[in-house]
Amino acid sequence: MLCHPFLLVYTARTAKYLPYLDAKASGGGSYSKGCCSDASCNDGTGDVKTVQSLQHWKDLKRTEPLLVVDFTASWCKPCRAMAPIFEGLAKENKGAAAVFAKVDIDNLPETFDGTSIPAFYVFKNGVKVDSVTGSGESKLRKLVADHVGQQQEDGSGASPPDDKKVQ
Structure with missing residues (x-):
């Protein structure tokens, strides 16, 4: 030790x-x-990683091809309202190639480049490709479906539909 x-x-x-x-x-x-x-490093659900350090944040961005991040703060009531929805999406997409993480911006302000929270960002190979802000469940679900679903269609997690299989 x-x-x-x-x-x-x-x-x-x-x-x-x-x-x-x-x-x-x-x-x-x-x-x-x-x-x-x-x-x-997961929160209580086992499906969302809690980023606790700047090094952990850098490592996640560097190593994970698809990263969906909830930027939050303990004092933010809309963030607390969205947390169970984000955790539910992580559970729903557990078999996907995406990693779900949350970052408390009070603990790691250098990780967040936005102006309002809750904010949900999608990173592909370390590059921010999309985001939504606010407490809209439908916007968050669409964000995840657009990127996690696309990742599965690209062949990283799900088999192609029957009509696209090579015979």
């Missing part, structure tokens, strides 16, 4: 990151192989 004064102070708060930090300290591993390959 990695022993470092910083970790001794914050161990209780960051215990879920110790496997990642230990792998990094020994010169191996990556965030996707440490934290995000198991349930340790």
Whole structure:
């Protein structure tokens, strides 16, 4: 186990990151192989990853081909109202190639380039390709359907319809 004064102070708060930090300290591993390959960085549902550090954010953007992100804040009532909808969409699309994540902009303001929350962004290969803001469930569902559904049609998660299969 990695022993470092910083970790001794914050161990209780960051215990879920110790496997990642230990792998990094020994010169191996990556965030996707440490934290995000198991349930340790997921919220209570197990379907939405909670981004806790700038490095985690950078690693997710770098390693995930399709990333759907909920930018939120604990004080934001519309954000809290949209959270169960976002979590439901993550569950509905669990078999898809998309990764669903949430970022508290008060904890990681450098990750957010918008002006209002809740904001939902779609990143493809680290590049923001689409977004919606506000508490409209239908807008969020359309955003996810447009991009996650398209990703599945492109062959990364679902088989093609019968009429497109090679005979």
